[in-house]
Amino acid sequence: MGTIGKYQDALIPARDGVRILRQLAESSPEPDARYFLTIALNNLGRRHAKLEQTQAAAEVFQEGLSILRILLGSRANNRDLELLRETLKELSVVLPQLGKTQDLLAEQQATLSILSLAAKTQPMFQDAVADIQVSLGDTYSKLGRFSEAQSSHREALEILRDQAIGRGDRRFVLKTTLNKLMLVNIELGQLDSLKSIWSEMLPIVESELLEARKNESRDLPSRQILALSLMELMIVHNQLGQSVQSLHAAEEAMPLIREIIKADPANKWWQSQQVDVLKIIASSYLESGHTQKIVAISEELFPLLREVAKTDPSKREELVFFLVSLGKLYGLGLDTNLQFKPYFQEALTMISSDLPSLRQQAGTRPVAAGRVPSRGVKPEARMP
Numbered sequence: 001m002g003t004i005g006k007y008q009d010a011l012i013p014a015r016d017g018v019r020i021l022r023q024l025a026e027s028s029p030e031p032d033a034r035y036f037l038t039i040a041l042n043n044l045g046r047r048h049a050k051l052e053q054t055q056a057a058a059e060v061f062q063e064g065l066s067i068l069r070i071l072l073g074s075r076a077n078n079r080d081l082e083l084l085r086e087t088l089k090e091l092s093v094v095l096p097q098l099g100k101t102q103d104l105l106a107e108q109q110a111t112l113s114i115l116s117l118a119a120k121t122q123p124m125f126q127d128a129v130a131d132i133q134v135s136l137g138d139t140y141s142k143l144g145r146f147s148e149a150q151s152s153h154r155e156a157l158e159i160l161r162d163q164a165i166g167r168g169d170r171r172f173v174l175k176t177t178l179n180k181l182m183l184v185n186i187e188l189g190q191l192d193s194l195k196s197i198w199s200e201m202l203p204i205v206e207s208e209l210l211e212a213r214k215n216e217s218r219d220l221p222s223r224q225i226l227a228l229s230l231m232e233l234m235i236v237h238n239q240l241g242q243s244v245q246s247l248h249a250a251e252e253a254m255p256l257i258r259e260i261i262k263a264d265p266a267n268k269w270w271q272s273q274q275v276d277v278l279k280i281i282a283s284s285y286l287e288s289g290h291t292q293k294i295v296a297i298s299e300e301l302f303p304l305l306r307e308v309a310k311t312d313p314s315k316r317e318e319l320v321f322f323l324v325s326l327g328k329l330y331g332l333g334l335d336t337n338l339q340f341k342p343y344f345q346e347a348l349t350m351i352s353s354d355l356p357s358l359r360q361q362a363g364t365r366p367v368a369a370g371r372v373p374s375r376g377v378k379p380e381a382r383m384p
Contacts (some may be wrong), residue, residue: 008051011047011048011051013043014040014043014044014047015044017040017043017044018037018040018041018044018060021036021040022037023034023036024036024037025037025067030031031071031074031075034067034070034071035071035079035080037064037067038067038083038087039069039083041060041061041063041067042061042064042083042086042090043059043086045057045058045060045061045064045090045094046090048299049090049093049094051256054094054097054098055098057090057094058091058094058095058098058100061087061090061091061105062091064087065084065087065088065091065107067109068083068084069081069084069085069110069111069114072084072114072115073114073117073118073289076118076121076122076124076125078124078280080302081115081124081125081128084111084128085131087126088107088108088111088132091104091107092104092135094143095107101139101142101143102143104139105139105140105143105278108132108135108136108139109136111132112129112132112133112136115128115132116129117130119358126143126159126163127163127170129159130156130159130163130173131156131173132150133152133153133155133156133159134152134153134173134176134177135157136152137149137150137151137152137153137156137180137181137184138180140152141180141183141184141187143241146184146187146188147188149184150181150184150185150188151234153177153180153181153184154181156177157174157177157178157181160173160174160177161174164204168208168211171204171207171208172208174204175201175204175205175208178197178200178201178204179201179272181197182194182197182198185197194239195239195240198236198239198240199240201236202236202237202240205229205232205233205236206233208229208232209226209229209230209232209233212225212226212228212229213226214362218357220260220263222257223256223259223260224260226256227253227256227257227260227273230249230250230252230256231249231250231253231273231276233245233249233275234246234249234250234277234280235255238248238280243284243287244284246280246284247280247281247284250277250280250281250284251281253277254274254277254278254281257270257273257274257277258274261274263356272308272316274347275301275304275308275315277303278297278300278301278304279301279318279322281297282294282297282298282301282322285297286325286326294326298322298326298343301322302319302322302323302343305318305319305322306310306319316350319350320347320351321349323343323344323346323347323350324347326343326344326347
């Protein structure tokens with residue numbers, strides 16, 4: 001109650017500030033009077049948001065955004081631009097909470113119209129235009145309008161490709177926008193386009209890895225950045241079917257991940273990444289027939305998979321897959337030392353225990369005539 005009371009008490013001076021500055025803005029021809037009014041409106045909106053007065057917060061932010069659009073239409077000012085981006089970011093949170101994603105779309109479209117006009121004579125507006133195009137694509141996706149989302153992301157990419165040259169911050173935005181376009185294309189069923197997007201992403205990820213190597217040190221954040229860069233490279237190579245390169249990146253990332261988990265053993269996210277990287281390595285060893293390497297990596301992977309499989313059915317399926325894969329070496333007589341026999345037996349036990357539920361599911365889920373049942377797995381497009 002103390003925190004809530006603090007914000008409740010802060011509403012009174014915030015409202016008084018808005019009232020005074022609104023009177024000043026109405027009586028003064030100076031544009032800065034409206035600029036400072038918008039700052040006051042944002043402060044008031046944040047206080048409403050902290051108190052979960054979402055409707056009031058949205059109304060205040062919308063008033064501020066409307067003022068800023070007028071300001072930017074009359075003067076090109078970087079200070080106004082940054083405040084506008086900040087206000088639109090606040091609206092992007094509160095309007096969807098109210099179920100008003102369509103209203104957010106209208107605000108973004110109106111803002112984009114003003115910024116696009118200003119960008120024709122003021123290059124500094126290009127960053128904001130690209131960023132709002134990306135946000136617009138996100139909003140279209142939330143509304144299920146994937147064709148329009150695709151168009152917005154493509155228009156953003158046209159700007160971002162030029163901006164990314166020599167600018168690490170924009171290179172990151174370019175990479176995330178490519179990833180968003182990929183997800184939209186999957187929704188549209190345009191799977192043939194994915195390879196070209198992964199191909200465009202490859203040099204970006206490689207340049208980020210090069211930068212991570214240059215900045216590498218023994219501190220934990222530096223090691224985490226390097227591990228993430230290697231994992232991204234692993235994923236891109238894997239999606240492009242470049243298994244050898246993917247394996248090399250995974251093998252280099254694995255010691256770093258172990259080091260990170262040792263320093264922070266309670267971190268569940270890194271533990272999940274450890275499992276994913278080990279799966280890539282294990283799959284590569286299975287494909288290439290490196291029997292002894294499979295044994296070593298399985299001793300690390302299987303205990304982790306067994307643990308997560310207790311609560312995650314999808315991980316149980318992956319565990320069975322790897323157990324069966326190793327069991328085949330025994331079943332086909334290729335396992336001369338019988339080192340894979342326990343895996344074969346464990347797989348049989350798990351499959352046997354799953355049969356009753358699988359039969360029940362098969363009996364309740366009709367299959368369309370002429371079609372093979374599928375789990376509908378989509379290509380993985382998310383970066384770590």
